[in-house]
Amino acid sequence: MNSPPAKKRVVLLGATGSIGENTLRVLAAHPDKLELVAIAAHSKWEKLAAIARQFHVPHVGVFDDAAFAAARAQPAAFPPGTRLVGGLAGLVELAQLPAADTVLVAVVGTTGLEPALAALAAGKDLALASKEILVLAGKFVLAAAKKSGAKLLPVDSEHNAVFQCLEGHPHAGVRRIVLTASGGAFRDWPAARLAHVTPADALKHPNWSMGPKITVDSATLANKGLELIEAQCLFGLRPEQCTAVIHPQSIVHCLVEFNDGAMLAQLCPPSMTFPIQHALLHPARAPGVDAALDFTKLLGLEFRPIDDTRFPLLRLARATMHAGGVAPAVYNAANEIAVAAFLAEKIPFLAIPAVVEHTLAALPNFEPTDLAAVLATDTDARRLARLHLAHV
Ligand code: NDP
Ligand code: MG
Secondary structure (H helix, E strand, C coil): CCCCCCCEEEEEECCCCHHHHHHHHHHHHCCCCEEEEEEEECCCHHHHHHHHHHHCCCEEEECCHHHHHHHHCCHHHCCCCCEEEEHHHHHHHHHCCCCCCEEEECCCCCCCHHHHHHHHHCCCEEEECCHHHHHHHHHHHHHHHHHHCCCEEECCHHHHHHHHHHCCCCHHHEEEEEEEECCCCCCCCCHHHHHHCCHHHHCCCCCCCCCHHHHHHHHHCHHHHHHHHHHHHHHCCCHHHEEEEECCCCCEEEEEEECCCCEEEEECCCCCHHHHHHHHHCCCCCCCCCCCCCCCCCCCCCCECCCCCCCHHHHHHHHHHHHCCCHHHHHHHHHHHHHHHHHCCCCCCCHHHHHHHHHHHHCCCCCCCCHHHHHHHHHHHHHHHHHHHCCC
């Protein structure tokens, strides 16, 4: 008698967020193929407990000290026998669990870097949503994957799309890739109106429902900037081979142009369940969680060039790609500080690019030879960006 195919055992870091919730929908739809063995979040331990009960998850990580203590004081909230771990060390431990095959990192920002490197070092496949990690330390993440032979599977929808279009195609045949951008909340706003936008305005994304940081990044187009850097790193491309176009419908997620001018595109409705499922089941395919495109209805696909003058963070991202070294890491760190300050209503929307530009200008660029140098630059950039907040 044939034994049933083994399930992929998944660790989900950032389980309580937007990517986390979409991942849970994929896991719930494929209990015969996927098994959740560990989850972690920053502080929403009650939500983690509910997920642990629903999916019978044996390992739970809580990053924040106070939330970890609160969770430990309520063992009855978790399924009997649940192991609770805390802090960054806890996340790293979960990323290396012997009983896991794939680690999905969907922690906002760069906190997931160490767990991601630990997962790759332990030979786990890494499904990566946290683009900031690649912008901060892409070459070290790629080196870790190469060393252990583990797979690095992009979850970011555009990169997952490029990954799908490139499979089976020799790298040398690629002329360029085109990432699509919805254009964010202010796609059609004139420049003059941008001076007065509020966090509530920026959080109204036209197509995608996502966490607050990435939604603001979509409104400034820093998200597309981070994604161009992410693509350059993931697919080993030159800066000029990584391009972007506005596509308001968010149905085409990328185009890959080959040397002969032919293009391949990847299409699906704007739901993260598509790339998440692709990354978790790769290379297998299975019925999707959300309905596919329906061609019995009118479907318009529109593309227009991006106006860099309204979105300086995209221009700055391109400059960092050409500069190389730690420039993308500085861009990412300063952007994180500026976005947090904007969301806390401490700086206006247009100050976000100003903080990033100042911070980039203030720090010398160099080619890092080890991770410690990148992390030190990240710390310096955050400190300088915080200083600049007071002057914008
Ligand atoms: P959310 O803000 O919705 O969720 C963030 C998640 O990270 C939460 O589970 C949060 O826990 C957790 N978290 C934050 N800090 C820590 C920490 N120090 N330790 C452990 N967990 C932590 O973000 P998104 O889901 O929108 O985005 C997650 C990542 O995925 C980002 O890097 C984003 O750029 C990327 N991404 C997101 C897309 C989307 O559609 N949302 C699309 C493509 C990429 P808690 O709830 O307890 O605070
Ligand atoms: Mg994306």
